[in-house]
Amino acid sequence: MNLRKIYSVSGRFSMSLLFIFTTLMLFIFLGSIFSKGYKVLSWEFISAAPRAGMTEGGIFPAIVGTFWLTLISMLIALPLGILCAIYLYSYGKPLWFVNAVKLSINTLAGIPSIIYGLFGMAIFVNMLSLDVSLISGALTLSVLALPLIINTAEEALQSVPKDFSEASIALGAQKSTTIIRVLLPSALPNILTGAIISIGRVAGETAPIMFTAATFYSRKLPASLGDEVMALPYHIFALMTEGSKADKQEPIAYGSALVLLTMVLGISFFAIAIRYRMRRNKQW
Numbered sequence: 636m637n638l639r640k641i642y643s644v645s646g647r648f649s650m651s652l653l654f655i656f657t658t659l660m661l662f663i664f665l666g667s668i669f670s671k672g673y674k675v676l677s678w679e680f681i682s683a684a685p686r687a688g689m690t691e692g693g694i695f696p697a698i699v700g701t702f703w704l705t706l707i708s709m710l711i712a713l714p715l716g717i718l719c720a721i722y723l724y725s726y727g728k729p730l731w732f733v734n735a736v737k738l739s740i741n742t743l744a745g746i747p748s749i750i751y752g753l754f755g756m757a758i759f760v761n762m763l764s765l766d767v768s769l770i771s772g773a774l775t776l777s778v779l780a781l782p783l784i785i786n787t788a789e790e791a792l793q794s795v796p797k798d799f800s801e802a803s804i805a806l807g808a809q810k811s812t813t814i815i816r817v818l819l820p821s822a823l824p825n826i827l828t829g830a831i832i833s834i835g836r837v838a839g840e841t842a843p844i845m846f847t848a849a850t851f852y853s854r855k856l857p858a859s860l861g862d863e864v865m866a867l868p869y870h871i872f873a874l875m876t877e878g879s880k881a882d883k884q885e886p887i888a889y890g891s892a893l894v895l896l897t898m899v900l901g902i903s904f905f906a907i908a909i910r911y912r913m914r915r916n917k918q919w
Contacts, residue, residue, distance in 0.1 A: 665896075672893030675886045681894070684854040689874060690883040694891050699856050700864030701895065703769060704848060705838045707860075708776035713830055715777075716784030721814060723785075724792045744782035749842040751779045756846040770860035772848020779843055780833040787829025791822035827910040834906070835899045841868040851877065867895040 683693030727733035755775030765771045795818055803813040819826075849869035857864045874888035 668889060668893050668896060671886065672889035672891075675890035676893065680890060685852065686854070689852055689870075689887065690880050694865075694867065694870060694887070694894065696853055696856055697865040697867045697870040697891065698894065698898070700769075700849075700866040701838055701868070701898070703857060704772050704776060704844065704864065704866055705834060707769070707773035708780060708837050709830065709834060711773065712777035712780040712784055712833065716781050716829070717788050717819075717826065719781075719785045720788035720792060721818075724789055725810065725814060725818075740782045740785050744786065747842075748779060748840050751775055752843040752846040754778070755843055760847055766861065767847060767850070767863050768861045769848055769857050769864050772844040772864070772866075773860075775843045775847045776837045776840060779840065780837050783833050783836070784829045787832070788822070788826045791825030791829070792818055794825060795821040824910045827906055831903050831906045831910075834902050838899050838902075839868055839895065841872050844869055845872075867891050867898075871895070 680693045681698070682695050684696055685694065686692035723733055723736065727736070752775065755771060755778070759765045759771040759774050760767060765774075799817050799821060800813050803817045804810070808816070844866055848864055849866045850863040851869075851873050853863065853865050855862075871888050871891045874884045874891070
């Protein structure tokens, strides 16, 4: 057996071990959450409001709050991120300016989420006087999601064969028309990848909404963008760190974690199915 074959076999063996280890850890994690959380699941747990200091009742306000925070933040971040990616890919000049913007975006992508929470509190809550509210939390989460969406959207645009754009322009189409009719439809399945990852991150963040949107306890649903909201990530955090009835609060926290995980996975699988169908229907 020559040296190259030894390296090849060793590499495949190492990759197989890493795959098995990663899969095993994933199943242990999911199994732990499910085994501790499914016991409290019921229709009342999903549809009722909390009561008795969050030691009884359900998590419906937290589910609604998480849904609105995620939806509004993505409605803000996704169009802005795609527009920024289009600018960097098609219009960005001079080169030093584009590189500076990309460096800033990559730097923002690595900033801890707690910093985004402090930024949101300083800008949206205090400076703009939006107070602790649904809109403050959504704006903060949209800023957090922007770097990932921009990077993914730009990579998606770069993956479209240049022949498509050149053929469109050669046929007399304007640059803007080429972007709208050719580039974006072709890149959309890959853009959805960034949106899927962003949804998962936005829905599961605690630190940004802790200072900008979340309230510890509420039986009411948000009636406007200016209302405080309960949210599943902060609800889980509060249950595990506050209160003196751990024996009652801990099962509710695991149940909430299971619901949050199910919501994120459900949204992700739905988006993946759409992306797969779009890719299958693409003709190139």
